[in-house]
Amino acid sequence: MPPPDAPMEQRAEAFRNLYHRIKDEIGKVIVGHDEIVNGVLTCLFIGGHALLEGVPGLGKTLLVRTLSEALSLKFNRIQFTPDLMPADILGTNVVMETPEGRRSIVFQRGPIFANIVLADEINRATPKTQSALLEAMQEQSVTVGGTIHQLDKPFFVMATQNPIEQEGTYPLPEAQLDRFLFKLIVGYSTRRELATILDRTTRNEKAVVEAVLDGGTIRAMQALVREVIIAPHVQDYAIRLTLATHPEGEFAAPITNQYIRWGASPRGVQTLVLAAKVRALLDQRFNVSFEDLRRVYLPSLRHRVLLNFEAQAENIDTDTVLLKVLDHVPEHVADSLPAAV
Template identity: 65%
Template structure:
């Protein structure tokens, strides 16, 4: 199969997944597209929004349209690491002997919905770190690999303060995208009511098998990036680093720390997926810019001045996208 055929297959699969998801999800087209982008790139997603906007429904629908194993974990303050990872329990064998056997926790699935992840204690949140980064679980002194592909799609509510534990920066950095889920428009809300209060049922079909998804993930890595496009991604990330040669003025004024190298990796991988979904086997400047906000917004750490003035990372990144030139200035 030649490259053109592979790109066409990718585009058709991406479009088919979008179509199936939108049988259930009304509106949120950009959110659905970004979530699927992360899935094809092999990354984790943090969905942030107030209750009732369809965050959990979106992830559950993805679990239905992808032919993958799916588990939901409802995070609460009393949730323990063993409730996620699993634990050794004493079992009696047929010979009458007692021995420890490992009982797998819900983390052993392809697609994990971590619902209201910021309600769990830091001890429990840290149990997710190894699984998200290393795709393995250590329990009872033994390392157990998680089966590929493995995704964590987490949700959190930004307005609750009581009984919540903000995610540490180290764990936020492990999320490929942070996607903000907003309110639906009037027409979309009307359609939601039509679908949910009249007895109508929306059924979705399996679209993509595990083997196909793994093959598409490999194809994403093969998409070429021109040196000047990659240079733009590098300069954009370095612009977020305060007190450095390439820092943007807003970074010097409002940021304590800029994006990690994972931010640059996310920019390129997400841009490659976007290019393939558009039927192209090359990455453009527009692809980088289209994914910059969800890729970088959770990787910038604001200083006190920004907090006091109500400046957000989205505001800073939007200015950077406007002012960082596509092509590096020629040397004098």
């Protein structure tokens, strides 16, 4: 990655090359799921967390593990189970005895102290254990025994969950869902993709994934994303897309008032803009377009909107509601955005 004082065109070209290189490395193992891979990489270059939801066996865990192999970063996997305790994730203070016979309290780090943490089947742990991740995901630190321990940077939580099996699971609270930048729905493979999967996995062959990026390069790419420009009227479109999810609000769509109980938080519009900036860079542009925002709308907001009982009774899902909200919001409005106070 060129230095920060290099021309933006040069750094943007390096960004695209590195993005496609790491995607090619992941493609050595993961077949298809282009949108899911793009979503995970977008979270990586924004500097946030991703939640992957899908039935077992679709490659969610394999995708995150393969991503870790393509990065020169520390990776830890945590298997969430009902008996998992917060100390099993964060670590704990233990009493150590020196060869001289003296005793001292030493903090024993847990698996959260890594650059990439795979929280596998996160909804199988109890709420008490799930909440242990809240501080880490937001402040990138953990507090044990009154002492704050900073996590290594960059820091990402990639979590997986199974939406079908509900027995013995604990759905994530809204506050924790809001800390994930993207919620990605992993679907089934196509006929051609299944054929490729069989060719790769039922023969005596093993793909070798090479490390492409290190922590310093990732941080430089994250800084570049924030330099992409967004025009005031495009930013206002992102704001109105978020406000349109607020029931009885000024910009609420009819379907919002009918089916949505709670709308998206400010983190939603922040994610919209940052993710759109990544899409703009990949499209060889230095400014965000309306289409960039539309492309990242669903993964940015689907976990930040809470449907009401009527929607659940009629078996209407969040994506269906959000797509109609997206159609309702115009790109331009006659009035201008009020000046900031």
